[in-house]
Amino acid sequence: MQLPPGSPIADLPWVVTIGALGGSADDWDPVVCGPYERGHALALARAVVADDDLMAVVEPLQPLDGVDAIRREVEMARTADFSDVPSEPGSGGAVPAEAPGPAEVRAAWRRMAAGILDP
Numbered sequence: 585m586q587l588p589p590g591s592p593i594a595d596l597p598w599v600v601t602i603g604a605l606g607g608s609a610d611d612w613d614p615v616v617c618g619p620y621e622r623g624h625a626l627a628l629a630r631a632v633v634a635d636d637d638l639m640a641v642v643e644p645l646q647p648l649d650g651v652d653a654i655r656r657e658v659e660m661a662r663t664a665d666f667s668d669v670p671s672e673p674g675s676g677g678a679v680p681a682e683a684p685g686p687a688e689v690r691a692a693w694r695r696m697a698a699g700i701l702d703p
Contacts, residue, residue, distance in 0.1 A: 596644040597696045598625035602632055605639045619645050621692045623679045631683035647700045 587594050597619030604612065618625060622642075629640035648654045684692070 593644050594622050595699070596622075596646060597700070598622045598642055599645045600625050600629045600632075601641045601643070602629070603639055603641075605637045619693070619696055620689065621696065624684045624689060624692055627680045627683045 598621065599616055599618035600620065601614050601616045603614035620628065622644075625642045629642050632638065633640045646657060648657055
């Protein structure tokens with residue numbers, strides 16, 4: 585997902601879904617993991633699929649606090665107009681060159697938890 589510069593979505597928690605690539609003979613359920621900061625999610629996904637026949641999808645996780653909030657988000661998604669989004673990819677946060685280690689991921693979890701609980 586390419587983000588325009590300054591997108592508020594970049595600051596959301598992100599999840600990574602790892603699955604079999606294309607018509608692989610493997611029959612297994614995809615693995616969903618996270619949450620991660622966006623840069624960590626992208627770096628982890630790249631590292632996991634780099635040397636294997638896997639695909640990764642990195643998506644924002646929206647911490648919505650109830651049915652009404654979810655319905656509003658669904659309605660906004662249904663009626664979204666992306667015609668004014670620049671075609672050039674935005675930074676949306678730095679992506680580390682290497683996948684983060686467990687200590688970095690845990691530190692990010694603390695930052696995300698603080699952001700979710702105290703928006």
